[in-house]
Amino acid sequence: MKPRKKTAILVAGMHRSGTSALAGALKLTGVSLGRRLLEPGQDNPKGYWEHRDAVVIHEQLLEALGRRWDDVRPLPDKWMLSDAAQMARSQIADLIQREFEDAEVWAVKDPRMCRLLPLWIEVLRECEIRAVTLMAVRAPSEVAASIQARNHWALPIGELLWLRHVIEAESASRQVERTALLYEDLIADPSATITRALARVDVHLPFNSAVDEGALTKFVDRADRHHVHQALSGNDSPLFPIVEKAYKALSRIAHEDDDRSWASLAECAGALEIEWGKYGSVVSAVAEMAYKFSVGEARARAEISDVASKLNAQISWSEEAAQNLRNLREERDRIVSERDMVCEELGRIQSERDQVRDELSKIRNDLDYAHHELRQLRNHLEEVCNERDQMGRGLTIAMERSAGLEFANDKLRKELDAVQGSWSWRMMGPFRAMARAIKMVAR
Numbered sequence: 001m002k003p004r005k006k007t008a009i010l011v012a013g014m015h016r017s018g019t020s021a022l023a024g025a026l027k028l029t030g031v032s033l034g035r036r037l038l039e040p041g042q043d044n045p046k047g048y049w050e051h052r053d054a055v056v057i058h059e060q061l062l063e064a065l066g067r068r069w070d071d072v073r074p075l076p077d078k079w080m081l082s083d084a085a086q087m088a089r090s091q092i093a094d095l096i097q098r099e100f101e102d103a104e105v106w107a108v109k110d111p112r113m114c115r116l117l118p119l120w121i122e123v124l125r126e127c128e129i130r131a132v133t134l135m136a137v138r139a140p141s142e143v144a145a146s147i148q149a150r151n152h153w154a155l156p157i158g159e160l161l162w163l164r165h166v167i168e169a170e171s172a173s174r175q176v177e178r179t180a181l182l183y184e185d186l187i188a189d190p191s192a193t194i195t196r197a198l199a200r201v202d203v204h205l206p207f208n209s210a211v212d213e214g215a216l217t218k219f220v221d222r223a224d225r226h227h228v229h230q231a232l233s234g235n236d237s238p239l240f241p242i243v244e245k246a247y248k249a250l251s252r253i254a255h256e257d258d259d260r261s262w263a264s265l266a267e268c269a270g271a272l273e274i275e276w277g278k279y280g281s282v283v284s285a286v287a288e289m290a291y292k293f294s295v296g297e298a299r300a301r302a303e304i305s306d307v308a309s310k311l312n313a314q315i316s317w318s319e320e321a322a323q324n325l326r327n328l329r330e331e332r333d334r335i336v337s338e339r340d341m342v343c344e345e346l347g348r349i350q351s352e353r354d355q356v357r358d359e360l361s362k363i364r365n366d367l368d369y370a371h372h373e374l375r376q377l378r379n380h381l382e383e384v385c386n387e388r389d390q391m392g393r394g395l396t397i398a399m400e401r402s403a404g405l406e407f408a409n410d411k412l413r414k415e416l417d418a419v420q421g422s423w424s425w426r427m428m429g430p431f432r433a434m435a436r437a438i439k440m441v442a443r
Contacts, residue, residue, distance in 0.1 A: 013136030
């Protein structure tokens with residue numbers, strides 16, 4: 001079985017036709033839109049869902065062809081063979097390789113796609129990627145009213161731009177599978193509308209749970225529709241029947257998708273060519289002049305932006321310099337304050353230092369006196385020690401003498417005891433008593 005080709009969904013639709021809502025809804029169903037998307041803007045706070053690089057490629061190509069997104073003229077003959085188109089072809093191929101190499105189903109959305117579909121379809125064919133086209137359709141009166149509110153343009157200009165975009169998208173998409181869906185259907189039932197449209201071009205994406213449908217319903221909000229369908233700008237305009245027929249055909253395609261409706265839409269291209277043949281030269285001249293004015297305005301805006309940028313840079317520099325000056329002054333005041341505090345602290349420390357010096361001098365004097373007293377005490381101690389030694393030596397001699405006297409005394413006592421204990425001493429006892437008595441009488 002031959003493997004299924006990867007699929008690229010080319011979202012085509014006039015500006016303000018709900019292409020952002022459609023692309024964002026595709027993203028929620030799992031379709032890759034790439035990584036580098038434009039940031040949301042004031043006129044599209046939920047996001048444009050346009051790849052930044054694709055928009056740059058488209059704008060550069062249109063500029064090289066002498067066109068803008070709001071140019072009602074057809075693109076130049078054989079524009080696909082121009083050097084600018086060849087460069088864009090290479091850039092688109094690089095973009096596909098870089099952003100969508102691993103994606104099975106992916107999408108690119110940009111209103112400029114309506115006019116540049118032939119280039120994308122050729123590149124996708126060369127890359128062997130299946131291309132399908134989803135045309136986002138909104139009532140031309142609503143589109144014109146929305147553009148009038150945003151750009152302050154007359155309603156017929158918005159209606160003519162709408163017609164140019166849908167006719168060229170129809171013509172370029174004939175060689176691929178395609179269908180259309182209405183903005184009013186998308187906001188009424190986003191899940192069913194997207195599922196039906198993708199099934200028609202043989203792209204099947206599962207809605208995994210009720211959360212997906214809830215997220216879709218929250219994202220595609222009825223409150224985002226600020227302009228409700230109303231009558232076209234004027235029945236007397238030769239474009240009125242063509243625009244009306246084209247919208248009716250697209251409405252039938254969105255609900256039935258039959259070949260007759262596509263054929264009816266294709267007939268509108270022929271009708272526009274007839275009217276263009278009548279007034280095209282005048283319209284082209286006015287469009288050329290408007291283009292030059294637009295280019296001049298763009299250059300003027302660029303110059304103003306450059307001057308404003310430089311002025312803002314100067315203002316920013318001045319504000320930064322002023323802020324730096326304020327910071328320096330604050331830093332100076334802080335340093336001065338710190339200096340005063342340091343000086344005050346230094347004075348206190350110096351006062352303490354003087355006190356410490358005085359105390360140190362006193363301590364040194366006390367220490368010198370203590371050393372002097374210590375020397376005197378040491379000398380006195382030495383004298384006392386000498387006296388102690390002398391007394392010790394005298395004591396030793398006295399103790400030796402005392403021991404000798406005790407020995408002699410003991411000896412005499414022993415001799416006395418021996419004498420008194422002798423017989424002769426006892427015999428002479430009476431005579432000693434008589435002698436003591438005589439001495440007493442003699443006194």
